Amino acid sequence: MELFEQLKNKITGQNKTIVFPEGEDPRIQGAAIRLAADNLIEPILLGDAQEISKTAQAHNFDLSNIETIDPASYDKNELAKLNATLVERRKGKTDAETAAKWLQNVNYFGTMLAYTGKADGMVSGAVHPTGDTVRPALQIIKTAPGSSRISGAFIMQKGEERYVFADAAINIDIDSDTMAEIAIQSAHTAQVFDIKPKVAMLSFSTKGSAKSPSVDKVATATALAKKLAPELADSIDGELQFDAAFVESVAAAKAPDSKVAGKANTFIFPSLEAGNIGYKIAQRLGGFEAIGPILQGLAKPVSDLSRGANEEDVYKVAIITAAQAL
Numbered sequence: 001m002e003l004f005e006q007l008k009n010k011i012t013g014q015n016k017t018i019v020f021p022e023g024e025d026p027r028i029q030g031a032a033i034r035l036a037a038d039n040l041i042e043p044i045l046l047g048d049a050q051e052i053s054k055t056a057q058a059h060n061f062d063l064s065n066i067e068t069i070d071p072a073s074y075d076k077n078e079l080a081k082l083n084a085t086l087v088e089r090r091k092g093k094t095d096a097e098t099a100a101k102w103l104q105n106v107n108y109f110g111t112m113l114a115y116t117g118k119a120d121g122m123v124s125g126a127v128h129p130t131g132d133t134v135r136p137a138l139q140i141i142k143t144a145p146g147s148s149r150i151s152g153a154f155i156m157q158k159g160e161e162r163y164v165f166a167d168a169a170i171n172i173d174i175d176s177d178t179m180a181e182i183a184i185q186s187a188h189t190a191q192v193f194d195i196k197p198k199v200a201m202l203s204f205s206t207k208g209s210a211k212s213p214s215v216d217k218v219a220t221a222t223a224l225a226k227k228l229a230p231e232l233a234d235s236i237d238g239e240l241q242f243d244a245a246f247v248e249s250v251a252a253a254k255a256p257d258s259k260v261a262g263k264a265n266t267f268i269f270p271s272l273e274a275g276n277i278g279y280k281i282a283q284r285l286g287g288f289e290a291i292g293p294i295l296q297g298l299a300k301p302v303s304d305l306s307r308g309a310n311e312e313d314v315y316k317v318a319i320i321t322a323a324q325a326l
Contacts, residue, residue: 003157003291004316006194007323008040016041016322019119020314021106022127023047023068026059031314032066041322044069044119046106071109079103082112089115089140102136111136114300120325123318125305134295137302144299146228151182152293153189154279158286164190164197164266165282168275169293179221183236183268184229185296190266192323200245200264201225201238202274206254215239218270234259242267294320301325 018035020028023045029052032043045052045063049070056063071079086099086108094102102108107128113119124133134150143150152169155162166186171178183199190197203218204210222238229236237260244254244261251262269275283290295302301324303317 003155003162003193004319007319008038010326011040011319011322013039014322014326016120016325017044017118018042018318018321018325019044019046019110019113019122020318021046021110021122021124023106024051024055025126026055026061027126027309027311027314029055029059029061029063029066030311031318033061033063034311034315035318036065041318043067043318044110044113046071046110049073069109071104071106074109082109082116085116086112086140105136107132108136108140111140111302114302115140121301121303121321123303123305123314123321125303126307126309126314129307130304133302133304137295137298137300141298141300141302143297147181147185147297149178149181150295150297151178151185153186153296154290154292155189155193155294156279156282156288156290158288161288162193162195162265163288164193164195165275165279166266166268166296167272168269168279170272170295172272174269174271176217176220176224179218179268179270180224180228181297183221183225183266184232186266186268187229187232187235189294189296189324192326195265197232197235197266198260198264199225199232199236199266199268200240200242200260201236201268201270202242202245203239203270204241205239206241206244206261207239207258209241209254214270221268237261238268240264291316291320294324 024047035041045068083099110122114122151167153166187197201222205215218239226233243250245264248262255261282288301321303321
């Protein structure tokens with residue numbers, strides 16, 4: 001079954017609510033209408049009420065069944081509760097006056113809806129840069145238990161082939177601790193997409209074939225990931241070169257005792273540059289569709305759209321976000 005049909009089946013009838021801070025944008029409105037009509041999610045659109053209405057009229061959109069919220073005219077009692085909750089969450093780093101200003105920002109307002117349970121996740125970034133989406137999430141939602149950072153994965157798909165590449169979007173400096181966390185997060189992401197994770201910790205060396213501090217980093221990260229997630233111990237291995245991780249005949253020669261080599265479907269790169277270059281090579285030369293970046297490690301799912309996204313991209317990212325919330 002095609003990936004998004006599988007995800008649709010997972011989320012249909014689950015009544016997951018996704019908040020869209022950029023509710024004035026026609027791409028967001030069009031996707032929200034489709035998502036609601038398909039019984040996939042319950043959308044909430046944020047923005048200036050008049051601008052939302054103006055966009056809907058200009059594109060003949062019917063938003064009568066879509067919840068819309070204008071932060072500027074939100075119920076005062078409910079806004080006060082959000083303000084108090086935000087101040088408490090920030091533990092003295094943000095006072096009530098600053099919190100009030102933040103709550104007039106749609107990304108902060110949407111993040112608070114997710115944090116307080118009004119929404120199960122958030123999708124933003126069609127208009128705002130990545131930092132405007134990720135910063136409130138890190139300040140308020142924060143990382144999930146067991147995670148101290150977030151990372152960015154891509155699902156690489158072509159026909160029946162489906163792989164996870166990470167980190168290809170977030171962490172510039174990846175040490176052993178970071179790489180281990182990314183591996184565990186990516187294994188969980190693989191499971192969301194019905195991939196039984198076989199996680200390869202990538203290097204230019206396979207099982208000590210080369211000596212270098214960068215090789216040691218990957219070997220250390222592998223051991224740490226197994227220790228932190230013992231349930232995944234047989235599903236993570238490294239350090240492995242890509243061919244040893246992916247090709248059975250090469251694995252038989254280079255890592256014959258590995259339970260992952262030759263069977264890997266989740267690839268953890270030793271640096272952001274390697275991951276970013278790797279997924280783009282697979283996309284452009286290999287003909288794979290790159291779905292993402294999918295933010296990993298947050299306590300509640302938040303997804304960052306490209307500012308070049310179209311309505312279909314918004315529709316698909318919202319489905320992924322809802323699936324992460326299950």
